[in-house]
Amino acid sequence: MEFLSPFRHTGELNATERLKLERHPLDVEAAVRSVYAVEGAAAIARVEGEAERLKWVGLYPQRQGGNAFMLRVKIPGGRLRSAQARRIGELVERHAQGPLPHPKWGDRYCDLTTRQDIQLHWVRIEDVPRIWDQLEEVGLTSIQACGDSARNVLCCPLAGLDAEEVFDASPVADAISAYFTGNREYANLPRKFKLSVTGCLEDCVQAEINDVGMLPARRPDGSYGFNLLVGGGLSDGARMASDIDVFVGLDQAVECARAIAQVFGELGNRENRGLSRMRYLVQELGPEGFRAALAERAGFALEPAGESLTRRYRGDHVGVHAERRAGRVSVGCSVTVGRLRGEDLIEAARIAESYGDGGLRLATDQNLIFTGIDEHRVDAAFGEEFFGRHSPFPGPFSRGVVACTGNEFCRFAIVETKVRAQQWAERLDAEFAEHFGGSAGAGNRPETSVVRMHFSGCSASCAQPQIADIGFRGETAHVGDQIVEAVDIALGGSLGVEAAFGDFVVGALPVDDVPAALHALIGRHVAERREGERFSGWARRRSPAELRAVIEGERQGEQAR
DSSP: OGGGTTOOOOSOOOHHHHHHHHSOGGGHHHHIIIIIHHHOTHHHHTSTTHHHHGGGGTEEEOTTOSSOEEEEEBOGGGEEEHHHHHHHHHHHHHHOEEEEEETTTEEEEEEEOTTSOEEEEEEOGGGHHHHHHHHHHTTOBOTTSSSSSBOOOEEOTTTTTBTTOSSOOHHHHHHHHHHHTTOGGGSOOSSOBOEEEOOSSSOTTOGGGSSEEEEEEEOTTSOEEEEEEEOOBOSTTOBOOEEEEEEEEGGGHHHHHHHHHHHHHHHSOSSOGGGOSHHHHHHHHHHHHHHHHHHHHOSSOOBOOOEEOOOOOOOOOOEEEEBSSTTEEEEEEOOGGGEEEHHHHHHHHHHHHHHSSSEEEEOTTSOEEEEEEEGGGHHHHTTSTHHHHSOSSOOTTTTTEEEOOGGGTOSSOOSOOHHHHHHHHHHHHHHHGGGGTSSTTSSOOOGGGOOOEEEESSTTOTTOGGGSSEEEEEEEEEETTEEEEEEEEEEOOBOGGGOBOOEEEEEEEEGGGHHHHHHHHHHHHHHHOOTTOOHHHHHHTSOHHHHHHHHHHHHHHHHHO
């Protein structure tokens, strides 16, 4: 038990905590290299709890079972060099091949996630040590991409390039990531521990739904740092993060993150796993109580929050945007539902080198950004086939669609997500794009015209449905004597100045009825919206009962027809 020091626990530990006590979860890396990669996946099942420990090295068993694993690669702050992107693409082509070609994406593809990670599927345990070694050669890792530890640290994808940012926070994000990765003392927390850090004005990395959010702020003396939010999260028991009135200097950020992890590790719930996320601890202690617990453990004196500099919430970086470097632009491409072929990632690396500064960035909306492109070569770059598949100028629904892995791979998902989400978005683009700033491909579309649809295959909220204009959560429904895939629908979610979780207005709607429901909702929004009003604003002006009536009325009309 010594590896839990300085953490304490009282009462009876839950089953997962007991497994973690038997052997430090990070020890599974050596077991993968020396045993499982040699003896095969069957050897994992012979060790109690080993499939759970695999999460600490970025591995999840796929839904298909047997020797099929998802491997998640951490990309701190979403920043990739072309050599790293090329390497991941090569690993996808070599080691992430499914048994049958997917009708949309072939048989070698990866997924960009809402935490600036990249996920490979169909990975065999025998290949994992080789994959790890090849990732390490280019400065990447999957260690603690999953598990009850600090996850990938989010940062504005245009950190260091954004012409309006307060300061470049990427060195802070890197330092926090480096501190926690492989740190055995803080690798066993009650549950996952999610951090976001930004120096931009637009909180594109969603501080309000992270366990720890650091946003740009200014002291009275004019020096810069962060204001601190804690205890945000989604899934069951969604909660907006609390401002605990703390200013964090740039040189204090790593120590602050460490001290918060200590608070969580010592005081977090290790008895009931359903109540073990940090947001429940913040709720229990209250903002003042949590601040007091942090003050006892931090290696610096806490001072009051500074002047908040966050201007608004920005949902994406799609389109062409000027950088602070004269003559350079960033090009954000819509990777619809985050799915990218391995060969496309290799091609993206070539384009980044040929037309830009060799940099690529991943955004929390599952999209890909090319950095440092010469503004005089943008048109030439757009002649590349890649931009035909992943447009910088998508329709308003394709641009805003996000989807988790779904039951294609995930053992917890109830429904298929990615194909349906893309189909629904493309259908709405065809029907309504002209009402949201013109047709697809018509140049930079105002972000206020984008309708964000987020589709999670279960209640875990990996696709963040509660903060979407339209959020879907996987369910099942009875239709006659059959059980069919269905969704709960939430409407009106957003972050920023008008932050609010969407209301789930309809439960267990069969997926076959969703297109008609979406058509009715968007049609009503177009007819009734005020000047410049986003879908979320319109939805909040309607009661859940009114919104439910729109959906049910269309559904009954379809059945009558």
